[in-house]
Amino acid sequence: MERRPAVYGLMAEFDNPTSLLDATSRAYREGYRRMDAYTPFPVEGLSEALDFRRTRVPLIVLLGGLVGCFGGFFLQYYIAAIYWPIIVGGRPFNSWPAFIPVTFELTVLCAALSAFLGMLALNGLPQPHHPVFNAPRFEMASRDRFFLCIEATDPKFEAAATRRFLESLGAREVSDVED
């Protein structure tokens, strides 16, 4: 049985994206890995500073698009040529050029739905609660403050030492995050 730590982590609060990005890079160089940054808008280079470069979102969208494309064409082929064959304007049952517009629309529809659902699923949303919301003034993360949280599960995490380290990065304030 793993003992759950009483604190989720230590949250450092910054004024601007530059100090946050600087702090994140330094924390990574220091050897911290289990951490995340929280910002009111996407900050360029921040996910790279956390060594988070690739996601599976594009792959999911590609697969969704392929399912929509082949599924959409097959649906029309099956209905027009097998299930309900009917001659219209002397065209062949499998009059594939006429099936392209709907195939295209269904490709886009399935790809867009996978982009939306895939992004939410990989982000673990919807999630009713998360410990970082316990941090003081965390509601400012959606306004004008920038946060860096080093989690207690990080092997290098030591309450006192990590706090000293975060304070040395020029944080406005460092606070405990209850789990």
Add this chain to the structure above:
Amino acid sequence: MTKEDRSNVASVDTTQMPVIGPGHSFASVTDKISSIVLTHRTPKGWFIGLALSFSLVMILSGAVGLLLVKGVGVWGINIPVAWGFAIVNFVWWIGIGHAGTLISAILLLLNQRWRTSINRFAEAMTLFAVMCAGMFPLLHLGRPWVFYWLFPYPNTMNVQPQFRSPLVWDVFAVSTYFMVSLLFWFVGLIPDLATLRDRARSLWGKVIYGALAMGWRGSARHWHRYEIAYLLLAGLATPLVVSVHTVVSFDFTIAILPGWHSTIFPPYFVAGAIFSGFAMVLTLAIPLRKFYGLEDFITTRHLDNMAKVMLATGLIVAYGYLMEFFMAWRSGNKFEWYMTMNRLRGPYWPVYWGVLLCNVALPQLLWSRRLRRSALALFLLSLVINTGMWLERYLIVVVSLARDFMPSAWGMYRGTVWDYAVFIGTLGFFVFMMFLFIRFLPAISIFEMRTLLPEAEVKGEAKEGVKWKEGQPSTV
């Protein structure tokens, strides 16, 4: 903007003009936009506007109720003009929607940062316009309660849609368009809903915005996936918007009727859609920035840029008219030539001349820089263009159907009072939905506005800091 600035406006180069007014910070942008939604004092004008538009929605309900009870005979449609107002309004509304997607998706891909302050309500405009558009073909079915027969599903009747018909393509195009626009709009809203959740003071505000924000916490990893998903959605919406109006134009071009059977239709329909859509964005944006004091966010530069897009797409539309005329003459087809002469001199001549006046002649005023930067002039011109584009669809649908090949099959069409009632009703519905949207959701994307501020840019060493890392990128 001070008075002196305003008088100098005509002489300044647009690229020098800011996309956001001076003196704003992350906090002030957030507070200004979210205060429109979170205030407890709803402006009186909002209630008056809502009441007026709601009374038009009541007219819509009445007209649709009568239509359901009596059938489509209450409209002016008959053979040969079986399409009438319903299809005119459908094409007009769906075209209006296209500007929203163009602003949000295509301008995003082209990295046009000025789009940021207008994309949110332009997307909302798309959604509401597509709702209005969708009503017409459904009501025109005659039995709208069996609309689901349009979709392929296993049924006891053993019949299925006929996929060689452009009308079935249209069902898929428009429903996909609505769905993708809704997803794109909602994805854009998620971080702003989190802002509203964190700033709402009432319990209901916290609960509802909190539920809609789905626990968004602005994590860097989340933002990374979010930005990729948003970009991919934009990339998907871009060909989609072109395909939707192309499919709408197929409704006409696949038929052999003179005035419909033309290969210029797809590009000229798409250009016309963007032309009328930008006109509608201006019709909405100009009063919005005035009444809510958003001149810092929707600046003169935005108006100027939108006017330029209107001018460019208007010229493409004019080229479309010219080519229709040229091809009618060059083809030597007497039915095509008769159709053209009928437009110029036939019983519907005011429609064609109205189209030329509103869509070709008057938009040339946009060459004037002074006019492009005058909110009032642009507002009036946007109304003119919206009228002109409605007339253009009337020209295509009604004037072509009224006189085809055989004079014995000709007939005149005139909309009845119920045709007008449904059309005015959808205008009311559209405005009603916009009023609700402005009051309950942020009309300008807050998080994207933050990225426009100079402070949002990472400076100095930190920017270099991310480049040092070695090793393989990890997939999470």
